[in-house]
Amino acid sequence: MNTRTLAAAIACLATVALVGCEPATTDPKPAAPATTEPATDAPAATPSEEAAEPAESKAVLNFVGMGLQSAQDKAQAEGFYLLTSHDSAGRDRLQALDRNWKVCFQNVKAGKTVATDTKLDFGAVKLEETCPANDxxxxxxxxxxxxxxxxxSVKAARGALDSGTSITATDAAEDRMVLMESNWQVCTQSPSAGAALxxxxxxxxxxKFEETCP
Incomplete structure (x- = not known):
């Protein structure tokens, strides 16, 4: 064995000896367990809406003879907010300005006790008109x-028919155009009543309503 080889062998033995004298390595210190946030309570459920209180019951006032606007105001003051109205003359006119109309009929008899969520329907005519015998x-x-x-009225007749119906309305007395159909009353019709549609x-x-059919 030459000198270089011998030196290498001695160095190798020395390294082995040193390693053998070192204390055995210990397992690394285990990592501390991860801390977890304490479980939080689930958010409280949104409480359901409270059950609607039952409508109050009240005796219905007598609205007949009152102006339509006054009748509506009075009904609301009593807690009745479901209100509607119609033309008691059967002409299907809109009550565009309630102060120009008066109440002739009401769907709930005066003095009857009902829930305040009951719909009140007022039958009315214009102030200058006379209430009809029947609504x-x-x-x-x-x-x-x-x-x-x-x-x-021609308007009411048109409204009762299917919207796709072809309708012709002509003046039975003169050669006028039938423009404001709620102001015109039907004198004759074709098909006749009871005919198949x-x-x-x-x-x-x-x-016109103030005129007599020929």
Whole structure:
């Protein structure tokens, strides 16, 4: 063995000896367990809405003879907020300015006790008109048979028919145009009352309400 090889062997033995004398390595210190935040309570459930209180019950006042606006104001003051109105003359006119109308009929009899969420329906006519003997509401929607429209306003007659119906309205007395249909009453109709409706055109002749059919 030459000198270089011998020196290398001695160095190797010395390294082994040193390693063998070192204390055995210990396992690394275990990591501290991860701390977890304490479980928090789930957010409280949103409480459900409280059950609606039952509507109060009250005796309905007598609104007949009052102006429509005054009747509505009085009804609301009593807690009745579901209000509607209609033309008692059966002409299907809108109550555009309530102060120009007066109450002739009410759907709930005066003095009757009902819940305040009951809808009150006032039948009315214009101030200068006389209340009719009976509350003439707009005719119900026509089914498969032609209703009797004579005496009804042209507007009400039109509203009772299917929206796709072809309708012609002509003046029964003169050669005037039937423009404000709620001011015109039907004198004759075709098809006649009771006839089957199958999409055929409908014709009316009419005069103004203050006039008499020829």
């Amino acid at each position: 003439a509401k707009a005719p119900e929607a026509a089914g498969d048979k032609m209703p009797n429209m004579v005496g009804k 199958n999409g055929q055109p409908v014709e009316f002749t009419a005069v």
